[in-house]
Amino acid sequence: MILVTGATGQLGAKAIDHLLTKGVRAADIRAFVRDAAKTQSLQEKGIDLRIGDYTDYDSLINAFTGVDKLLLVSSNDRGAVENRTAHHIEVIKAAKQANVKHIVYTSFVRKPTFDQTAIASFQNAHVHSEKFLKNSGIAYTVLQNGIYLEMIPIFAGGNVAETGVILFPAQAGKASWILRDELAEAAAHVLTTKGHENKIYPLTNTESVSFEEIATDLSATLGKVIRYESPEVEKFESILKKAGVPDLYVGMFVMWATAQAQGALDVVDNTLASFIGRKPTSVREFIKTIYG
Numbered sequence: 001m002i003l004v005t006g007a008t009g010q011l012g013a014k015a016i017d018h019l020l021t022k023g024v025r026a027a028d029i030r031a032f033v034r035d036a037a038k039t040q041s042l043q044e045k046g047i048d049l050r051i052g053d054y055t056d057y058d059s060l061i062n063a064f065t066g067v068d069k070l071l072l073v074s075s076n077d078r079g080a081v082e083n084r085t086a087h088h089i090e091v092i093k094a095a096k097q098a099n100v101k102h103i104v105y106t107s108f109v110r111k112p113t114f115d116q117t118a119i120a121s122f123q124n125a126h127v128h129s130e131k132f133l134k135n136s137g138i139a140y141t142v143l144q145n146g147i148y149l150e151m152i153p154i155f156a157g158g159n160v161a162e163t164g165v166i167l168f169p170a171q172a173g174k175a176s177w178i179l180r181d182e183l184a185e186a187a188a189h190v191l192t193t194k195g196h197e198n199k200i201y202p203l204t205n206t207e208s209v210s211f212e213e214i215a216t217d218l219s220a221t222l223g224k225v226i227r228y229e230s231p232e233v234e235k236f237e238s239i240l241k242k243a244g245v246p247d248l249y250v251g252m253f254v255m256w257a258t259a260q261a262q263g264a265l266d267v268v269d270n271t272l273a274s275f276i277g278r279k280p281t282s283v284r285e286f287i288k289t290i291y292g
């Protein structure tokens, strides 16, 4: 039995779809969800559901009993980043108690110098979770996922085609943007093939791309010039605030832009390509699909 957490979220739902595509029977998949109202699609696929929450230990034990492999989709808690670590630790403790044999955990890709960058505390939540997992005695696989390609339209702005400008303080920094669906496919590969115990995999694209290059690709796809401007962080913050963007999102945008400017997202690796058996979707292909 394979259990997937975050199954009503985007990555978890896609991972279940890939498990089914790879021939895992619906009866051998269990979905851990916190909101029964979001489960229609899972029910239609015949997936066994367990309702619960990372903060409700009993619900975790109930869900994990009889499970061999668990895909722990990392928490997206919007409060203190330590909440995420606490959620992951509860899941790992409950998995241990319920005799789960193998946990596959979705972490984030990082460089050794991550603690000198804007995403240090975000990364530390993963570092502590990974450490707890390794020390749990359960076989583990850490999927150090790269930043989603789907973040590009969010960072570039919903009306970039009208304004003709991407305003994002990432300077000339590059990121190895990767499609969420391909990360889900890689997770399903790890869950359905042998030899992944006690391994850590960086899962990124095979090339890194800057916003200058994204602007060039957008220009080609839209048939008009899209400029890239990397403003000072303070100016960027004040533009977002004036536009009514909530402080939480202003902070997140600044954090990711600064991390990219610092080179923290520029990690390329071939592991994901080998897991999915093809070259991952490039930024150029993604932009053509979204904006073409």
Ligand SMILES: NC(=O)c1ccc[n+]([C@@H]2O[C@H](COP(=O)([O-])OP(=O)(O)OC[C@H]3O[C@@H](n4cnc5c(N)ncnc54)[C@H](OP(=O)(O)O)[C@@H]3O)[C@@H](O)[C@H]2O)c1
Pocket: 005, 006, 007, 008, 009, 010, 011, 012, 033, 034, 035, 038, 052, 053, 054, 055, 073, 074, 075, 076, 077, 087, 106, 108, 145, 146, 147, 148, 151, 180
């Ligand atoms: N690599 C990247 O660029 C990137 C970008 C964004 C996020 N992430 C990380 O990757 C994870 C998966 O991404 P995603 O796109 O699938 O995010 P998502 O769509 O927001 O899904 C997150 C899932 O976690 C579940 N969850 C959150 N708190 C929970 C709790 N206390 N108990 C049980 N379930 C809980 C959510 O449940 P509900 O469905 O009920 O909300 C949701 O299903 C995120 O949670 C985040 O940690 C990575």
